[in-house]
Amino acid sequence: MSFTIKQAVSPTATGYEILDLYIEGEEIQAIAPELPPRGTVIDGSRHLLLPGFVNAHTHSPEVWQRGAIAPYPLELWLTELYAIASLTPDHIYLSAIATAVETLLSGGTTVVDHLILLPGQELETIAAAVRGYQAVGIRAFIGPLIYDQHPDAGIPKGDTDWQPGEGDLNTGQILEILETAVQRFHRPEAGISIMVAPTGMQLCSDPLFRGCVDLSDRHNLCRHTHLLETKAQQQLAQEKYGCSAVAHLEKLGFLSPRTSLAHCVWLDDADIEILAATGSTVVHNPLSNLRLGSGIAPVLKYAAAGVNVSFGCDGSASNDGQDLLEAIKIGMMLHNITDADYRHWLTPRMAVEMAALGGARGLNLGDKYAIADRLGTLHIGQQADLVLYDLQTLSLLPKTDPLGLLVMGRPTNAVAHSWVRGEQIMAGGKPTRLELAQLCADLDRHSLGAIQRPSPDLMAVEAHYRQVMGLPI
């Protein structure tokens, strides 16, 4: 298929220009003030043309519990998250679709799914998510969420002399599943990539991290993990390693230009230097960090230190939506209250670059570290992952600064058309490969039903959590 987008509004360094863009196969093949119409012609006038954004951290199965968990800090919220009736691969398939569609509807063309695995059905879970993303046509990076220590180990003990209990699967079993997943599902050229994605230092052993590094090196896989989301984790790292979690991950060789790190709320200046030196990417999830009371990631410091930053929605049970524009808006603005000097604040243009190019770099697909294909900017020869926003929709009117309004406003029904790998997967504000009404009916029918809240698990964990975090009992 080929497309000619006519007369779209496209940002320059400081203003806007009107241009035509020609897509053939998977690539942008021409950009010029005026091109001859070839293939399907798309009227881009009064539309803003941007590279697609990356939803750089989410957990698709959480869709089934969105809205359901009360405001708790991460460590207690997790006990609620896991206290549910089992999901099935059908659920996984549908929640991947829902995650993909909401990401698309808010300007995303790539999703990074740190995929919670169904116990005993690990490969089936991955297969179902892959099918879901293929059903929508979005570009997906799937990082099966793995850990080899008992979930209890994620809360500090208030003691450095303890051993984490074992998880259900041992390190070798987990790495074997991952190796199989890579063989079966890792098809970057077809838009589906597998990542190594240990959940985080709070539940993973050193051998698991090392095994992931090895797999990543052998198969050229991106690396992804949670990092220092909460103060409790900062405390836990000191108990576990006697040093910061960042220094420990560096020692294990996990940090690299193809490593993206979700949250990074509780890092100090020395940690930030390590991220910069290793070329690691921070995935900022501002809404989840507020919802769980985790804190404000020092994003202005990351920007000043030259650390690459991208945006994520995080899973739908800690946000509780997958609207990337909302994450970008809050991720741009939240930091204004952390620095009185407005000259350091992020701008809408910077935020858009972080969401697109920052996201691509975090997946080793941006210009700087590109190995395979290229994403994140509009240039000839790049992969055609791009989005046209309708500037005549109510939420993007009146005519002022399109990027300012897209980022700082509250866009609704703003995406008109999207392409991923040259295929038009949104047209006229709707996904092209599926019916929204059918998706809604399927989500409705598969809803989990009543869940006991708070769960007995939460009540069991709460007293210990309050004690170790210094909260009144």
Place this chain on the structure above:
Amino acid sequence: MSFTIKQAVSPTATGYEILDLYIEGEEIQAIAPELPPRGTVIDGSRHLLLPGFVNAHTHSPEVWQRGAIAPYPLELWLTELYAIASLTPDHIYLSAIATAVETLLSGGTTVVDHLILLPGQELETIAAAVRGYQAVGIRAFIGPLIYDQHPDAGIPKGDTDWQPGEGDLNTGQILEILETAVQRFHRPEAGISIMVAPTGMQLCSDPLFRGCVDLSDRHNLCRHTHLLETKAQQQLAQEKYGCSAVAHLEKLGFLSPRTSLAHCVWLDDADIEILAATGSTVVHNPLSNLRLGSGIAPVLKYAAAGVNVSFGCDGSASNDGQDLLEAIKIGMMLHNITDADYRHWLTPRMAVEMAALGGARGLNLGDKYAIADRLGTLHIGQQADLVLYDLQTLSLLPKTDPLGLLVMGRPTNAVAHSWVRGEQIMAGGKPTRLELAQLCADLDRHSLGAIQRPSPDLMAVEAHYRQVMGLPI
């Protein structure tokens, strides 16, 4: 007109019930598990029924600059806001409509417009806004934004020995305009109320505040003002009064159960006690406070002290949308990072109550202080200002906790039907009294066009601002 809403999902103290509700004239006349269908029958099944929310602080004319002003702190942002070509009453009419429609689309049924007045056309401005709100049918409180000191006076001087310069109109002229506005436009029984709304202590003399108190007493008007939005204003109050702005406003008699105070970011514990003792309402505008880097209002402290709190979007140039659900979401979550003890955090149910009943109380229309009609809860005899949310829309699926998902999710196209004063002003997701497409075309046609940024005014003010705020020059 009368309506019977059948089988809607309605929150109880801790869960939900299914009920029928009968509206006749302007009032809710019956609520029961099952009512005979009378008048127009509305299928409320799979819809969440809530009292309408109050958008408790905005400035409708800012619609014309939304997205256009770069991230600056309030004092510099204001110089950009005023550095524009003049608006006309036609603009005021359209931006009131746009503000009303976006408020309606996000669950609001009442808007508080702290209305920026066109110089020399003050009464025409108010008339245009009144026409705008009547064109939509929303309940409106219009507080003409007045001040009698020169705008330069709004930035601290770094000196307590100075006199603010005069504004364009003197105190007497302003109060006269206001008195005329009350006579011409104050029709609370028809859904349009005038408020006394001096912009804030930063630009208003004591005689102006006293004149407003007098007008408010004589005509039974609500009082509204900005209060301690920025650190600069806290500093300015010390220069101007030698005490906190709150203590000074109390001395002037401005604080009362019919007073609502926008922002309240920089209050200390003694100030909070004064708000509680006077029955004043805080209007929390979390998005604007982030966008302008003003800080985090101590809302958990307000809640603990028993101060009534409601939510506002603030003007569209400091947010830059009028989505009330977005303000409620961030206003609920933002405070989690200010208090490590999650037992103090707001819940979705609390946030919904603040947005509805809190908003009504701030306008002297809630149960506690009710003088005239009643709003903010669903009870027999109350004004029928209510909203049905479609629980089968993508953003409110799957079926989990409807209030949790409405507040913590990212609702899109969620409002199906709304009533104000018993009239259905939203039906099937659309305003009933006007065409959205026509509004979009009108906004498009009236756009202001290119504006020089940064403005010469900003550059003139910036050096002084940086010096007095202790920022490097």
